[in-house]
Amino acid sequence: xxxxxxxxxxxxxxTGKRIMLECSQTKGHDRMYWYRQDPGLGLRLIYYSFxxxxxxxxxxxxxxxxxxxxxxxxxxxxxxAIPNQTALYFxxxxxxxxxxxxxxxxxxxxxxxxL
Amino acid sequence: xxxxxxxxxxxxxQEKEAVxxxxxxxxxxxxxxxxWYKQPSSGEMIFLIYQGxxxxxxxxEGRYSLNFQKARKSANLVISASQLGDSAMYxxxxxxxxxxxVTFGTGTKLQVIP
Numbered sequence: 001x002x003x004x005x006x007x008x009x010x011x012x013x014x015t016g017k018r019i020m021l022e023c024s025q026t027k028g029h030d031r032m033y034w035y036r037q038d039p040g041l042g043l044r045l046i047y048y049s050f051x052x053x054x055x056x057x058x059x060x061x062x063x064x065x066x067x068x069x070x071x072x073x074x075x076x077x078x079x080x081a082i083p084n085q086t087a088l089y090f091x092x093x094x095x096x097x098x099x100x101x102x103x104x105x106x107x108x109x110x111x112x113x114x115l
Numbered sequence: 116x117x118x119x120x121x122x123x124x125x126x127x128x129q130e131k132e133a134v135x136x137x138x139x140x141x142x143x144x145x146x147x148x149x150x151w152y153k154q155p156s157s158g159e160m161i162f163l164i165y166q167g168x169x170x171x172x173x174x175x176e177g178r179y180s181l182n183f184q185k186a187r188k189s190a191n192l193v194i195s196a197s198q199l200g201d202s203a204m205y206x207x208x209x210x211x212x213x214x215x216x217v218t219f220g221t222g223t224k225l226q227v228i229p
Contacts, residue, residue, distance in 0.1 A: 033217070040124075042206060043160075043219040056214065090160065094215075103150055104217060106160035 003027045006091050006107035013081055014115050021076045021110050023091030030096060032074040033104065034058075034066060037088040046089075049074055081114045088112075118142065119209050119220035127226050128197045135182070136192040136223045138207030147211040149190040151181065154204040154222070163205075166190055197227045 004025045013019055023032065030051050035043040035058075045058030047066040055068055063085060067075045078085055088111055092104040120139045128134035140149065151163040166174045166181045174181040182191040194201055207220040 031215075035219075040221060042119075042221040043208075045216065045218070048214070048216065050214070058216075088158065092160075103152075103162040103165060104160075105162070106152075109158050109160075111158075 004091060004093055004105050004107040006089075006110050008110060009108065010111045012113045012115065015082055017081050017114075019078045019081050019112070021089055021091075021112070023074045023076070023107060025072050025091075025093045025105075027093055027095065027105060028071075029093035029105070030071065031094045032068065033092040033094075034064075034074070034076045035090045035092065036060065036085075037090060037109075043090065046076065083114045086112060086114045117220075118211075118218040119207055121207055121220035121223050123223045124221075125224040125226070127228055128194075128201075130199060130227055130229050131196055133193060133195045134197055134225065136194070136205050136207075136225065138190045138192065138220060140188050140190060140207075140209045142188075142209065142211045144211040147209055149181070149183070150208040150210070150217070151179070151190075151192045152206045152208060152219075153201075154206065156203070160206075164192070194225075199227050199229065201225060202227045 007022045033048045034046040037043050044060050049055045049068045052068050065077045088109050090109050091107040094104045095102045147168045149166045153161045164176045164179045166183045178195045180193045204222045206222045210217045
């Protein structure tokens with residue numbers, strides 16, 4: 001089983017719909033992140049959370065919200081989807097042991113298309 | 116200013132040859148970490164190698180090595196003996212600051228030619 005699981009893997013929806021992308025992890029990491037990937041722009045940070053009570057905006061949080069339901073679960077919501085939110089979305093986790101050399105562990109991504 | 120700059124959108128390399136993928140970074144934080152990830156066409160992000168700002172030695176992991184030049188703020192990835200399976204997007208990333216946020220570059224698409 002994957003350590004970081006994203007659901008759904010693919011989603012096609014219409015403008016104006018509310019969408020939730022879910023992420024769960026079995027790595028026991030405190031830190032969780034949501035990124036979006038667009039061609040030519042790399043990965044951009046949407047939101048990150050360092051524990052259940054700590055949620056922070058990333059560089060492109062407008063139009064998105066998140067919920068950290070438990071240490072292992074971090075959901076991303078698009079309250080009213082718009083076409084320019086069509087992208088590949090990644091959830092990632094990282095631990096805090098061993099200093100800063102812990103890499104982020106990524107889920108397999110969610111391909112979201114908004115028509 | 117861009118925190119992570121990858122100036123090579125695409126590169127070709129002959130199979131079995133070595134290739135260097137460039138990455139420069141910008142930070143005022145004395146403590147930071149640099150990462151390289153590989154993204155094959157299937158889409159997953161695969162961690163390759165890490166270099167800490169205080170590490171004295173350049174990092175190596177199998178065929179991957181990181182040419183870390185701190186004064187120049189560069190952290191180039193060297194892949195030795197390229198294989199066809201190395202064809203992918205490669206992202207450089209930096210972790211810095213109190214919240215240890217990670218910033219990614221725009222990536223380099225590497226294609227290995229038989």
